[in-house]
Amino acid sequence: MSETPGWKDRLFGGLSKTSSRLSENLTGLVTKAKLDEATLDDIEDALIMSDLGPATAASIREKLAGERFEKGLTEDAVKQIIKSEIAAILEPVASALEIDAFPRPQVILVIGVNGSGKTTTIAKLAHLFLEQDYGVMLAAGDTFRAAAIGQLKIWAERLGVPIISGPEGGDSASIVYDAVKQATATGIDVLIVDTAGRLQNRAELMDELDKIRRVLGRLNPAAPHDIVLVLDATTGQNALSQIEVFKEVAKVTGLIMTKLDGTARGGVLVAAAKQFDMPIHAIGVGETLDDLRPFDPEEVAAAIAGIRE
Numbered sequence: 001m002s003e004t005p006g007w008k009d010r011l012f013g014g015l016s017k018t019s020s021r022l023s024e025n026l027t028g029l030v031t032k033a034k035l036d037e038a039t040l041d042d043i044e045d046a047l048i049m050s051d052l053g054p055a056t057a058a059s060i061r062e063k064l065a066g067e068r069f070e071k072g073l074t075e076d077a078v079k080q081i082i083k084s085e086i087a088a089i090l091e092p093v094a095s096a097l098e099i100d101a102f103p104r105p106q107v108i109l110v111i112g113v114n115g116s117g118k119t120t121t122i123a124k125l126a127h128l129f130l131e132q133d134y135g136v137m138l139a140a141g142d143t144f145r146a147a148a149i150g151q152l153k154i155w156a157e158r159l160g161v162p163i164i165s166g167p168e169g170g171d172s173a174s175i176v177y178d179a180v181k182q183a184t185a186t187g188i189d190v191l192i193v194d195t196a197g198r199l200q201n202r203a204e205l206m207d208e209l210d211k212i213r214r215v216l217g218r219l220n221p222a223a224p225h226d227i228v229l230v231l232d233a234t235t236g237q238n239a240l241s242q243i244e245v246f247k248e249v250a251k252v253t254g255l256i257m258t259k260l261d262g263t264a265r266g267g268v269l270v271a272a273a274k275q276f277d278m279p280i281h282a283i284g285v286g287e288t289l290d291d292l293r294p295f296d297p298e299e300v301a302a303a304i305a306g307i308r309e
């Protein structure tokens, strides 16, 4: 897939708050010629304060302790090690959403709490698939609020893709059923379904998703193919608790982390990768359609560490 011009700028620009915070936290720590235990402790604390999570911070500390730093200790040398550790953590989980379902369509359910960036992410995903020449359809399965349905319709119109929707308070499962039928009949490759994000009521959410699964299963036993959880990076550690809960309640198959541009807490992406062995499909670094891409672990690690080569 061709890379959108400027993606690297968006990525590095988007993650600049995170990399600046990391830099600030490290400033002054790396002035000594030797890394003693106290300095290592301070660096580990700085990494935890940068939201990378205790496990990542400990593994970077271990790496630093094992280095000899023959050319003297510089902040850049430390950042290089942080970068390669982050890349090694992101590598196994970075996994683009592939459209390979047969029979078509591939059904992607998108879940996430209100305000997480779910609707915008659906539009960005649709844009990404359209760029790859796939036929895309949207389904407004989050019938809880009229505004959510309206928002998705506006995106569908802007993108020029069909959308199946129903009234506010309507039955999500029947909307999804209609959407799959129509998508199948019209040769759509990928159906992206907006679903409810009511974490407040787990039983209700679980029932609703179970019902969608049952109804889908009648048309295509393999559907839904993907259940993608959208997370707002600005919520920091709270994003991690959401993964914990949604993983159980909604059988999430992969993650998308958005709003990495709006926060100095982008390290939470790394914490999520380390803590949960779950595919991370893409990241969002802004509000426009081009601001969401599958990511290159090396590049994201460099952007978080603040090293642009």
Ligand SMILES: Nc1nc2c(ncn2[C@@H]2O[C@H](COP(=O)(O)OP(=O)(O)OP(=O)(O)O)[C@@H](O)[C@H]2O)c(=O)[nH]1
Pocket: 112, 113, 114, 115, 116, 117, 118, 119, 120, 121, 148, 151, 258, 259, 260, 261, 262, 284, 285, 286, 287, 291
């Ligand atoms: N800065 C930034 N803003 C984003 C990103 N993704 C989404 N947003 C913004 O976040 C706000 C909420 O996004 P929505 O897509 O409406 O979120 P939602 O989860 O569907 O929320 P509800 O409609 O409230 O349920 C909007 O103003 C988006 O433009 C991102 O990657 N970066």
